[in-house]
Amino acid sequence: MPSYNPNSNIEDSIRWLPSPNGIYSPSSALASLRAHHHLVPWFKLVWFPQNIPRMSFILWMAVKGRLPTRDRIHKYDPGGITTCFICNSHLESHAHLFFECLFSRAIWTQLLNYCGTHWIGLYWNDFIAWASTHWRGNTPVIMAKKLCLMDAVYHIWRERNCHILKVPN
Numbered sequence: 001m002p003s004y005n006p007n008s009n010i011e012d013s014i015r016w017l018p019s020p021n022g023i024y025s026p027s028s029a030l031a032s033l034r035a036h037h038h039l040v041p042w043f044k045l046v047w048f049p050q051n052i053p054r055m056s057f058i059l060w061m062a063v064k065g066r067l068p069t070r071d072r073i074h075k076y077d078p079g080g081i082t083t084c085f086i087c088n089s090h091l092e093s094h095a096h097l098f099f100e101c102l103f104s105r106a107i108w109t110q111l112l113n114y115c116g117t118h119w120i121g122l123y124w125n126d127f128i129a130w131a132s133t134h135w136r137g138n139t140p141v142i143m144a145k146k147l148c149l150m151d152a153v154y155h156i157w158r159e160r161n162c163h164i165l166k167v168p169n
């Protein structure tokens with residue numbers, strides 16, 4: 001136990017330890033609650049100044065594998081349909097829906113050709129890792145590639161939802 005000798009000549013005071021100056025502020029409270037993690041490699045692929053927020057959000061969910069695809073829904077609804085709504089022959093997962101399905105692959109082939117990149121035959125997670133490494137910087141060409149990625153993911157997801165919910169898109 002460290003020794004503690006209170007100084008009776010100094011008046012007691014309240015000190016906010018998370019703040020360097022000892023004074024409470026809402027921002028210091030928020031900073032103390034916030035967990036600090038290293039940036040994931042795909043951070044700038046999803047979040048960049050020229051992004052379209054609603055599309056970045058869907059891409060972020062897709063990269064993290066958090067969109068409610070049928071394989072995920074099946075975990076809490078075992079009686080539900082699990083096949084892809086387009087090809088009706090494969091399990092609807094993030095990897096299948098956004099990259100492996102014939103519909104998605106046709107979109108990617110067109111988009112990658114438009115961006116001057118060829119289909120490189122990677123799976124979803126590998127493609128995200130590859131794009132995170134190769135699509136760096138703020139040149140117009142890189143911005144176009146990133147916007148194509150988020151646009152494709154957003155519209156594939158939107159098309160899927162419109163089809164399932166029978167809503168005209």
Ligand SMILES: [Zn+2]
Nearest residue numbers: 084086087101
């Ligand atoms: Zn499919």
